[in-house]
């Protein structure tokens with residue numbers, strides 16, 4: 580009985596502090612927001628206008644930016660929390676490099692607040708087995724599973740990375756395509772399904788583009804990209 584009462588009133592009674600600026604989050608903010616991790620000021624700082632298709636920052640919110648108009652990505656829409664800058668980059672690094680696995684749920688909570696999902700299944704960008712063995716886990720899988728639980732959608736591993744690839748940063752478009760050629764394999768049925776691919780950070784977009792192609796070639800109805808950070812590649816073409 581006491582446990583039930585505590586569960587019901589815990590969130591109302593315990594003070595919450597913004598994970599970014601450290602200030603207390605007021606009760607009326609808690610009621611208004613889907614996430615209590617950041618105060619409204621810090622949440623507002625993440626809300627920059629973006630192209631809905633590719634997720635890159637724009638002057639105003641648009642369905643398609645100039646780049647997407649000339650060469651549209653294969654996916655339907657890209658959802659992200661923000662750029663790869665603090666505090667987000669900090670959480671991603673804590674998850675990825677310091678094994679703070681609870682951050683996966685923190686990040687999933689932030690992302691879930693941005694989604695209006697009409698999807699059948701969530702999947703994730705795979706790691707090569709050697710990297711997964713070295714790291715011990717796949718950060719995108721952890722975020723995907725936490726997100727699936729929040730959204731009440733099944734999470735399924737659909738890809739295998741059959742070849743280790745070089746980091747894409749700084750590569751030309753041709754070099755990236757060569758680097759990723761035959762790097763992934765699809766397993767599992769996806770016919771006529773609306774699928775979301777989870778990645779922690781999307782920079783060049785080449786990896787998720789390759790995965791989209793595999794899904795669409797196999798008959799997927801649509802593919803969305805769910806990522807924590809969407810950030811343009813510095814000083815190079817996308």
Ligand SMILES: [Zn+2]
Pocket residue numbers: 597598599600601602617618619620621622
């Ligand atoms: Zn704050």
Ligand SMILES: [Zn+2]
Pocket residue numbers: 630631632633634635643644645646647
């Ligand atoms: Zn765009």
